[in-house]
Amino acid sequence: MSTPEVTPVGPGPGTDEPDQEPTIFVLFGATGDLAHRMVLPAYYELYRRGLMPAHWVLIGNGRGDVSHEDFQGDVRGAVEGTGVQLDEQEWSAFAGRLRFAGGGFDDTDPGSLLDVIDTVRHQVGDNARYIHYLAVPPVAFGPLTDGLKAHDLLTRARVVYEKPYGTSPQSFQELDDRVHAAMDESQVYRIDHFLGKEATQDLHVLRFANTLVASIWNNRHVAQVQIDVPETLDVADRAAFYDATGAFRDMVATHLFQVAAEIAMEPPVSFSAADLQDARESVIAAFRPLRSEDVVFGQVEGYLDLPEVREGSTTETYAAARLWVDTDRWRDVPFVLRSGKQLAKSEQRVTLILKEPDGPLDGVPLHAGELSFSLAGDGEIELSLVLKKPGPGLDTVRQTMRLSLDDVPDSDPLPPYVALLHDVTLGDRSLFTTGAGLEQAWRAAAPIIDAPPTPIRYAVGSDGPAEGDALTDGIGWVAAQFDS
Ligand code: BG6
Numbered sequence: 191m192s193t194p195e196v197t198p199v200g201p202g203p204g205t206d207e208p209d210q211e212p213t214i215f216v217l218f219g220a221t222g223d224l225a226h227r228m229v230l231p232a233y234y235e236l237y238r239r240g241l242m243p244a245h246w247v248l249i250g251n252g253r254g255d256v257s258h259e260d261f262q263g264d265v266r267g268a269v270e271g272t273g274v275q276l277d278e279q280e281w282s283a284f285a286g287r288l289r290f291a292g293g294g295f296d297d298t299d300p301g302s303l304l305d306v307i308d309t310v311r312h313q314v315g316d317n318a319r320y321i322h323y324l325a326v327p328p329v330a331f332g333p334l335t336d337g338l339k340a341h342d343l344l345t346r347a348r349v350v351y352e353k354p355y356g357t358s359p360q361s362f363q364e365l366d367d368r369v370h371a372a373m374d375e376s377q378v379y380r381i382d383h384f385l386g387k388e389a390t391q392d393l394h395v396l397r398f399a400n401t402l403v404a405s406i407w408n409n410r411h412v413a414q415v416q417i418d419v420p421e422t423l424d425v426a427d428r429a430a431f432y433d434a435t436g437a438f439r440d441m442v443a444t445h446l447f448q449v450a451a452e453i454a455m456e457p458p459v460s461f462s463a464a465d466l467q468d469a470r471e472s473v474i475a476a477f478r479p480l481r482s483e484d485v486v487f488g489q490v491e492g493y494l495d496l497p498e499v500r501e502g503s504t505t506e507t508y509a510a511a512r513l514w515v516d517t518d519r520w521r522d523v524p525f526v527l528r529s530g531k532q533l534a535k536s537e538q539r540v541t542l543i544l545k546e547p548d549g550p551l552d553g554v555p556l557h558a559g560e561l562s563f564s565l566a567g568d569g570e571i572e573l574s575l576v577l578k579k580p581g582p583g584l585d586t587v588r589q590t591m592r593l594s595l596d597d598v599p600d601s602d603p604l605p606p607y608v609a610l611l612h613d614v615t616l617g618d619r620s621l622f623t624t625g626a627g628l629e630q631a632w633r634a635a636a637p638i639i640d641a642p643p644t645p646i647r648y649a650v651g652s653d654g655p656a657e658g659d660a661l662t663d664g665i666g667w668v669a670a671q672f673d674s
Contacts, residue, residue, distance in 0.1 A: 210243035232607035261290035297340035359628025386606030391567025463620030471627030510658035
């Protein structure tokens with residue numbers, strides 16, 4: 191490892207949040223896929239926007255032995271890979287705060303992390319706090335947590351855990367106990383980036399700020415809720431992680447359950463961070479444990495040929511589930527969830543499909559009324575209504591109006607990882623999951639984890655197994671109506 195080139199560490203561009211303390215960010219799994227695609231570009235974006243603390247250093251950690259300069263080059267590649275045009279001056283000020291500490295890290299062997307921290311501590315401030323980010327597979331959370339405790343890196347620290355936090359009810363409980371043995375709950379940030387999406391946050395604003403929307407948010411008006419995230423992308427770049435995880439844990443029991451909770455929650459006592467978090471997380475206790483007849487798994491053709499996939503693996507690359515929420519508001523309304531890789535299109539869509547009204551008008555098209563949200567990008571809201579087709583007769587026609595959140599004047603949307611990392615620096619836990627909520631999520635998922643369905647083979651570029659479509663009770667996936 192080369193000697194660190196010391197760059198003076200001072201305030202970042204336009205830093206306007208002087209209340210933020212000097213910080214040593216430690217990113218575990220810094221050479222991995224998640225760090226490259228999401229976490230490192232998010233730190234750069236925070237810096238560019240002047241949202242980092244005035245004094246900070248980011249230390250990447252991994253098993254390999256990477257020089258500080260190579261790591262800086264690697265981060266540059268990751269940031270450029272997201273399509274950002276770098277301003278060279280700004281970039282070199284950012285890069286000067288990046289270090290790499292190799293040799294791994296656990297309770298018996300800290301690798302070079304403690305030495306690297308020693309070399310930067312005086313630059314950031316002797317009393318700097320830590321923000322640790324564990325961008326690693328779930329199996330590594332426990333050993334890293336033990337290491338942080340053993341090497342005294344948890345004083346004045348916050349720790350971000352990627353998802354999935356646990357992989358079963360038992361492993362969740364063991365991990366959570368281990369985490370609580372090392373730190374206080376207030377230090378724990380269990381991230382689920384779907385909660386950080388602009389459009390996800392809009393779900394509850396739209397509902398609680400508009401009587402029109404609030405009044406239909408129940409089983410008297412809604413026939414079905416769909417939370418549908420088909421993806422065209424494959425898993426070739428992270429096949430080892432994926433093969434150990436599968437679509438059900440990677441997407442359904444995690445992201446899609448959290449979005450379901452956003453829809454299903456009762457009105458919070460207030461819009462304070464704690465009340466919002468409480469409302470979202472407590473409804474998960476009303477998720478009925480999934481039954482095998484309500485779940486379909488699929489595996490895409492060619493998956494078994496990926497180099498890091500186990501021979502004969504039965505890991506699912508597609509999962510669809512019909513979830514029931516046992517509250518008075520949602521009794522008898524199916525929440526139909528789906529996600530899969532290498533499907534025909536990519537969408538991230540939440541849709542409330544409305545019931546047909548009782549009344550005097552005949553021939554109202556079935557399931558025509560819909561309120562649909564795209565969670566992708568900056569977000570979109572679509573409202574489909576039945577109208578009179580202009581003309582001499584009384585014919586009905588269905589039309590859809592669209593509201594794009596990026597058309598909102600003066601809006602300044604933050605990508606989800608940027609928004610959530612910013613919340614961590616500020617200490618705002620409202621968009622993070624709680625141990626109690628996750629315990630309930632794993633409880634609802636348990637029957638499927640204990641006895642997973644056999645995956646049905648599906649073709650690349652298809653809509654996945656027809657058995658999954660059947661869970662929509664003949665309505666079909668709403669995502670198919672929209673252009674990607
Ligand atoms: C990740 C999953 O958490 O979310 C991926 O591990 C999935 O499998 C991704 O593709 C979707 O994220 P995004 O950024 O497209 O919303």
